Amino acid sequence: MQIETSTPIVKQKKTRNWKRWAIHLFPVPALLIFSVFIVYPLVAALSYSFYDWNGISRGAFVGFKNFIDLFTLQPFSSMFWNAAKNNVLYFVVQMVVQNGIAFVLAFIIYKKIKGAEFFKIAYFLPRLLSVIVVGFLWKLILNPNFGALNVILGEFGLESLQKAWLGDPKTALMTIILVNCWFGIGFAMLIFLAGLQSIPKELMEAAKLDGANGTKVITKIILPLMVPSIMIMTVLTFIQSFEAFELVYAMQGSQGEPYYSTDLLAVFFYRLAFGGSAAGSSTAVGLGSALAVVLFLFIATCTALLLKFMQKKQVEM
Amino acid sequence: MKGIGRIWLVGLMALMLVVSSACSNESGGSNNDNNKDEESVTLTIGSWRTEDGPNYKKVIEAFNEKHPEIKVEFKPSKNTEYNTILNTSLQAGEGPDIIHLRPYAPGLELAKAGYIEPIDGLNGLDTFPDETLQASRGEDGTQYGVPLNLSTTQVFYNKAIFKEHGLEEPKTWDEFMAINEKLKEEGVTPLAFGTKEGWLLSLAHGIFGPAHWGGNEFVEKISKGETDFTSPEFVKSIEVMEELKEYFPNNSEGLGMEDIRTLFFTGQAAMFPLGSWEIEVLREMNPDLELGFFPMPSAVGKEPTLTTWVDGSFGINANSKHKEEAKKFLEFLTTEEFGELFTTNFKMISAIPGVQSDNELVNDLSAAVSDYSTPYMMLVYFAGGNPSSKVTIETELQGMYIGEQDVDGVVKTLQENTEAWFEPFQ
Numbered sequence: 221m222q223i224e225t226s227t228p229i230v231k232q233k234k235t236r237n238w239k240r241w242a243i244h245l246f247p248v249p250a251l252l253i254f255s256v257f258i259v260y261p262l263v264a265a266l267s268y269s270f271y272d273w274n275g276i277s278r279g280a281f282v283g284f285k286n287f288i289d290l291f292t293l294q295p296f297s298s299m300f301w302n303a304a305k306n307n308v309l310y311f312v313v314q315m316v317v318q319n320g321i322a323f324v325l326a327f328i329i330y331k332k333i334k335g336a337e338f339f340k341i342a343y344f345l346p347r348l349l350s351v352i353v354v355g356f357l358w359k360l361i362l363n364p365n366f367g368a369l370n371v372i373l374g375e376f377g378l379e380s381l382q383k384a385w386l387g388d389p390k391t392a393l394m395t396i397i398l399v400n401c402w403f404g405i406g407f408a409m410l411i412f413l414a415g416l417q418s419i420p421k422e423l424m425e426a427a428k429l430d431g432a433n434g435t436k437v438i439t440k441i442i443l444p445l446m447v448p449s450i451m452i453m454t455v456l457t458f459i460q461s462f463e464a465f466e467l468v469y470a471m472q473g474s475q476g477e478p479y480y481s482t483d484l485l486a487v488f489f490y491r492l493a494f495g496g497s498a499a500g501s502s503t504a505v506g507l508g509s510a511l512a513v514v515l516f517l518f519i520a521t522c523t524a525l526l527l528k529f530m531q532k533k534q535v536e537m
Numbered sequence: 538m539k540g541i542g543r544i545w546l547v548g549l550m551a552l553m554l555v556v557s558s559a560c561s562n563e564s565g566g567s568n569n570d571n572n573k574d575e576e577s578v579t580l581t582i583g584s585w586r587t588e589d590g591p592n593y594k595k596v597i598e599a600f601n602e603k604h605p606e607i608k609v610e611f612k613p614s615k616n617t618e619y620n621t622i623l624n625t626s627l628q629a630g631e632g633p634d635i636i637h638l639r640p641y642a643p644g645l646e647l648a649k650a651g652y653i654e655p656i657d658g659l660n661g662l663d664t665f666p667d668e669t670l671q672a673s674r675g676e677d678g679t680q681y682g683v684p685l686n687l688s689t690t691q692v693f694y695n696k697a698i699f700k701e702h703g704l705e706e707p708k709t710w711d712e713f714m715a716i717n718e719k720l721k722e723e724g725v726t727p728l729a730f731g732t733k734e735g736w737l738l739s740l741a742h743g744i745f746g747p748a749h750w751g752g753n754e755f756v757e758k759i760s761k762g763e764t765d766f767t768s769p770e771f772v773k774s775i776e777v778m779e780e781l782k783e784y785f786p787n788n789s790e791g792l793g794m795e796d797i798r799t800l801f802f803t804g805q806a807a808m809f810p811l812g813s814w815e816i817e818v819l820r821e822m823n824p825d826l827e828l829g830f831f832p833m834p835s836a837v838g839k840e841p842t843l844t845t846w847v848d849g850s851f852g853i854n855a856n857s858k859h860k861e862e863a864k865k866f867l868e869f870l871t872t873e874e875f876g877e878l879f880t881t882n883f884k885m886i887s888a889i890p891g892v893q894s895d896n897e898l899v900n901d902l903s904a905a906v907s908d909y910s911t912p913y914m915m916l917v918y919f920a921g922g923n924p925s926s927k928v929t930i931e932t933e934l935q936g937m938y939i940g941e942q943d944v945d946g947v948v949k950t951l952q953e954n955t956e957a958w959f960e961p962f963q
Contacts, residue, residue, distance in 0.1 A: 286930070295924065295954070308617065360668060362791075363791070363795065363796065364787070364788035365787070365788060365800075382788075383788065384733075384788040384789075384790050384791020384792070385791065385793055386731070386733070386790025387731075387733045387789075387790035387792070387939070388653075388787065388790060388791070388939060391938050434876060459753055473734065475928070475932065476933065477733060477734065477737050477930075478732070478733065478790060478935050478936075478939055479932060479935050479936040479941050479942070480932065481857075491924075494620065494621045494624075504649035504923050
C-alpha cells in the first residue's frame, strides 16, 4: 500500500477504473454459491427427468415419458393429485388461520396495549426452534396414550375429544397444518406489524379529524396501505406451503401416513427420488426428477403472477 | 484500500473453491493411500447399523489377528439415510469398499446397476444353506454377498403376565385367540401393537399370515404364480389382521414403534408381535422383564411357523481399489469363529448354522428357526415394483384399520400392483 500525499488527475482516473472493474467481481462469490447449489441441481434434475432409470443407474433417453407417467400411470397419478390437493388445503388454511390471526395480533400490539414488547417476543418464540424439533415436540404432545394434549383433555373431563390426532386420516393433516401455523404466526405478525408501523401518522390523524370511525379507518386507510406486506406474506406462505416437507417428515415419516392422508408433493417427491425409509422400498429417480421439475415450474409461475398482481395493487403514496 | 480489497477478494475466491471442491472430496470414499507399501491398506465398511460400532471393533480385532496388514474401518450412517447416502456415493464412483447390502430386491438393485462385485467361488460360501444365500443372489445365479444374520419375527410375551392369568403358550390358532379374549376380559391389553407406521403392518402380517396359508407350500406356489393374492388362504390372512384389531391397545391407529415397545416393557400389554432385534432393546429398557416367545401356532393343522429372513449381507464395491483384501475380510465373515463372536456380541442370530451364543432366548430362537422357519414372503418375493408390493400391503392395511378400505379392497389393490411387475402373475 502506498500513502498518497497528492492526488493528481491521472491517479484519480486509475482508481475509478479500478473501481469499475472491481464492481463486477463482488457478485462472483454469491454467483458461485448460487450456481453450485441452485443452478446445477436444477439443470441436473431436468436432465434426469428425461431418462429411464433402473434403480439408481441411468438408462436410455425417453423424452417426456416420465412426465406423462406422472400424470397418467397408476398409482402415481392418484398419489400426485391427492398430494396436490393436500398442498392446496395447506395453503388455504395457513392463509386464513396463520395470517388471519397474525394480522389481528399485529393490530393489537400496534394499538400499544400493556406488555406489547412481551407479546411480540412470546409470539415469535416458536420460530426460533428448528422445524424438526417442532415436529418431534408436537408428536410427543399429541401422543394418544401419554401425550400432554390428551392428558389435559382428560383433566377437564373432555374424554370424548381424546383421539389419536396423528393416526386418524380425518384429523392428521389438519393437525400438522395447525402446528405449522403455530410455528409461523410470529413471523407473519412481525411482517404485518412492520407494515402497520410504516403507515404515516399524519394520515391517521387526518382521518380522525375528518370524523372517520374505527371501521372506516381500517378499510379505507390501513388495509390499502398494508397491501405490500399482505402480498409479501401471501407469496411467502404460498412458497412455504407448496414445498412443505420437514414437519410432515418429522411427524409422520415419508409415506404420508396414515393412508396417504398427509402426503404432500415434496414428501411424494422424496419417496420417489430416495425411496421410503422402510426396507423394501424402491426408487424412481426419473419420476422424482419429473415431479421436482413440475413443482419448480408451478411455484415459479405462480409466484411470478402473484408478484405482478401485487405491483398493480400498490397504492401510490 | 486497494490492497485490502484484493486480499478480501482473493480470500473469498479461495473460500468458494474450497466449498465447491468439498462437495466432491468429502464423500468418505475408498481412501487412496498414496504410499505404495503393502502394509497400509485400509478397508472401509459402510452400514446402517450405527448402534453396532463397538461390536464391529471386536470383529475387526479378531480379523486383525489373522491379517494384521489390513486395517479396517467401520463407517456406518443413519438407518433411514443409509440408502440415500450410499446411492449418491456409488453414483459418484466412490463409496465404502465393503457394502452392507439390504436383503433381497433392494440390495440386488445395486448389483443390477453394476456397483457390486460378484463373489462366486469365495471360500466359505458353502457354509450357508441355499435359501440364506438367496438373499444376495442375482436372478442369473451370481452371488453378490455373504449373508450376515437372520432375523425372525414372532410373538414375544411377558411371562409374568401369563403366569398371573394362568395362561400357557398356545398350541393352536384358536388357543391363541382364546388367550387374547381372556386377557381382554381381565383388563389387560393383549397385543402391544399400533398401526401408525406402515412397516409394522407387513411385519405383523408376516407373523400371523403363515398360520392361515399353512407355511412354505403356499409360498412356493405363489412365488411360481400357481396361485395369487386372491386365493382364499391369503384373503383369510388379511381378514385375520382385521379380527385382531380388537385386541390392540386404545388409539392403536396413532401408535408407532416406540409407543408399543413402551407398552410392552412397562408391563401394560401381554404380547408383542415383533422382530428378534428387539430382544436386546427390551433387555436394556427393562432388565427384569421375563421375556418369552412362541412360534405362531397353525390355524390349518400344520406345524407352527417362525418367520425368518436374511437381514443383510456384505458385498464388495465394484469400484474398490482393494478387492483382494476385501475378499479376505468376507471370507472371515463365513467362519464359525466370526459366527460365535457375532451372536455373543450382537445378540442376533448368525446366518452361519449351528452357532451357539450365551443368550438363552437367542439360542432358543436359533433352534426354532431350524425347525419351523417360513419366509417373510412380502420381503423375500414381493419387495420389487414401485411402489413395491410390500409397501402397497402396508398402506392398504393401514387404510383398512382406519376404515378407509375393506379386506377385498386390500387384496384387489395388492393383486393389481403385483401384476404390474411380477412376471409369474402375468
